[in-house]
Amino acid sequence: MRLTSFNALVQRLLLAALLGVLLPAMAVTAPATAAADGTVRVKDLGRLQGWRDNALVGYGLVTGLAGTGDSPSNRATRQALSNLLSQFNQEIPPDQVQSRNVAVVMVTASLSVLAREGDTLDVTVTSSGDARSLVGGALLMTPLRAANGRTYALAQGPLSVGGYRYDANGNVVQKNHPTVGSIPGGATVEVGMPRTPGETRQVTFVLGNPDYTTAMRVADAINQALGAGVAEPRDASGIEIRIPEDDRSRPVAFLARIENVWVEPDRRAKVVINERTGTVVAGGDVRIQRVAVSHGDLRVSIAAETSVSQPVLIGSNASGARTALVTNSQMDVTESGAGFVASGNTVADLVQALARMRTNTRDIISILRAVKAAGALHAELVVQ
Incomplete structure (x- = not known):
């Protein structure tokens, strides 16, 4: 009996200690969970006025290309290369420059409002001539200017191109866009953004x-x-x-x-539609009035076949006869059974009902547009 009483006492003490640890923890974490449910920090809702990036742009040369640069007929490339060589006491007229290993490019970057001297920027390099590929090239030192004409950074370095292009004997193999490249950290800030002196009120x-x-x-x-x-x-x-x-x-x-x-920010009801990818994004609580949708799938198939009509030359009076192309067209129209769906409450209910009917995404986009035109969709429809 004594051992049983002792075990019961130990169990009660352990339970009391466990509750003493869990209850304060729950009291601390409950407000944080509730806050994280529908509220956000002010810093996530916007920015301070004046905090914006500044666009920089420059005009430069990419060298080291394996015969995929600008053609010799590009006067801008010949002139730019002649100007570059003249800085190294090499006076070569532009009409004598014959190189396919050089390309003229435009260099862009974004300068933060908090940038200081010595900071590095990511730059994007795009071909502005008729170069076929920038793979393997390196950007020569290029000044980057702002809209006021002042130089704020200098860009230079080897390009990273996420594609390629190879051609031989009329055969071309290409992946992505080889005429666009980037240089991570390829620009160095020479002049930082000015800061307003004095205290801020x-x-x-x-x-x-x-x-x-x-x-x-x-x-x-x-x-x-x-x-x-x-x-x-x-x-x-x-x-x-x-x-x-x-x-x-x-x-x-x-x-x-x-x-x-x-x-806790206020949310506006929006439905975002991307017609290129067939994507529909809507908040689950976007309200619609009760609406009936009748949906039918109409398919029209047109097949054309072209044949050659060759006349048979008989006698000497067939000088006006000639070969003719004849096109025979065949049209087939089919329509599946129309479906009917009645929906209410939210856009999510309507989309789920259409999905049960095996309606494809592009048809859902057309139906949402029709629902909006009918005045039953209480949300802003954004078409991208």
Whole structure:
């Protein structure tokens, strides 16, 4: 009896200890799970005004091609190569340049607003002449300029081309686009982006998807976390944030707190359709009114056969006779039984009902367009 009582006591103590560990953990993790359910951080909804990338572009030469560069008839290539050689005391007229191992290219890159001197950028190199392939080539030093005409970076290095092209005796084998290549980290920033001196008193947060409800919720969440009057929505995309006087000396810490404020954004009902790939993406809660869809599959097949009519020459009066091409066409029209489906509630219900009818994706796209035209689809239809 004593041993049984002792075992029961041990079991009760272990159960109490286990509950003491699990309950606080559940209390801590429950809010995080609930927050992660429908809320996101402010930093995931947009950006600060002024935070954008700047486009850079340059004009350069790719050398080292195995006879797949620009043809000798390309005057731009001959002139560019002659100008390049003149910088090394090689005076060669453009009309004497005969090389298929060189190609003129356009070089593009994107400069971040936080780029500093010495940072590297990924560059894209595209052929601007009649080169057949850039495989195996290397880009010579090319200055990259912004829209203001100022040089911000220099690009150079071997190209990485995700394709190839080989031809011999009239036979051509090609994969992807061999006239486009990239150089990861191939450009070095020479001039960083200018930064505004002095302390910052106010910043503007710009939503990625403008929405009045979301803008109001973001402002309310920031004011609840950092104090009343800090944030004020100005329109559907901009929220002005006033930096308190105590935080102006360290704005980075203040903006970090802004970024980590949790808010529940408002979602707009959208149905995205990609006709090229036959893809339909819709939120599961996109509502539609009750609608009836009658769907039939009509197929028209036309086959044409061309034959030669050769006349038989008889006597000497057949000088006007000649050979003629005769085309015989045959048309076949078939129609399968029409299907009927009645649906309500959401787009997902309608798509599932159509899928049970074995309706292909492109027909579903046409049906969704018709439902939208009928006024039964309460969502924005985006066709890509």
